[in-house]
Amino acid sequence: MKHSTTQQTRRGNRGPARRIGRTLALVLPVVLVLSGTLAVTRVNWSGNPSNSVLTASDVSTAGGASRSVVRAPQDLLRDRLLTQLQDKDPGVVLTHLQEAVNGHPSLAEHCVSIARALGRAAVRIYGASRAQSYARPVCDTSFASGVAAGHS
Template identity: 80%
Template sequence: MKHSTTPQTRRGHRGGPARRIGRTLALVLPVVLVLSGTLAVTRVNWTGSPSSSVLAASDVSAAAPAKKVTRAPQDVLRDQLMTELQSKNPGVVLTHLQQAVNGRPALARHCSSIARALGQAAVRIYGASRAQSYARPVCDTAFASGVLAAHS
């Protein structure tokens, strides 16, 4: 006769917590797998018309509306200042550029390119000599170099 110090259940099996967890997983896991597989299956479009097709659960991201493309802050600022240059003099626009850079220091590395573009646009709008009269030391005189580049 076999003697054991571990208590046994009615059927003679050990009933520890690991065994109970294993049994629970053995029962629940197939149900979960079947349900998740069922949800991921697509219906076949027998009509052939693309308008009545049904997407699989894995294709949901393709059906989502396209995300709005976000533009870089420096591009947004450049476009705003270029638009403002159409109605205001370059001195006002350069002040707004300096205020934007002071408010968001991350824009400082783009300040020169924005000021240069503003200088080139100012030459097209005001002419070289009048555009040059608005030059000031915003972003290391990049506005003046933009005026010079557009004038040459």
């Protein structure tokens, strides 16, 4: 004996909520992927505030025949710091490295290799004993290990 007067729905037809759920299940992943892709292209990876938006036209030159080489941020930082090492003492350059890593945490995984390269370059420029005097705990003392590697 039934006490309810509402009509029972059939198993195959569960109503509009099920259709909306299926539609969202198909559309939502596509929307998330597209919005994530657009967000990544708008991040300033270069550290240069004037180039804050990367577009497809930035990747190639205006002529289209030759493509410009897009370098990784850690390579740009390494080259910039090695250039600074020519004019400034290693203490200043290590401070700039620490500031760059603090400002862009994605560079932290490359900090060790950059500090070692700076240590080896400091040995070539200043000599082993003077370069060692600038060593401090930036990137787990990797500068000091670079000095040691450059001295051997």
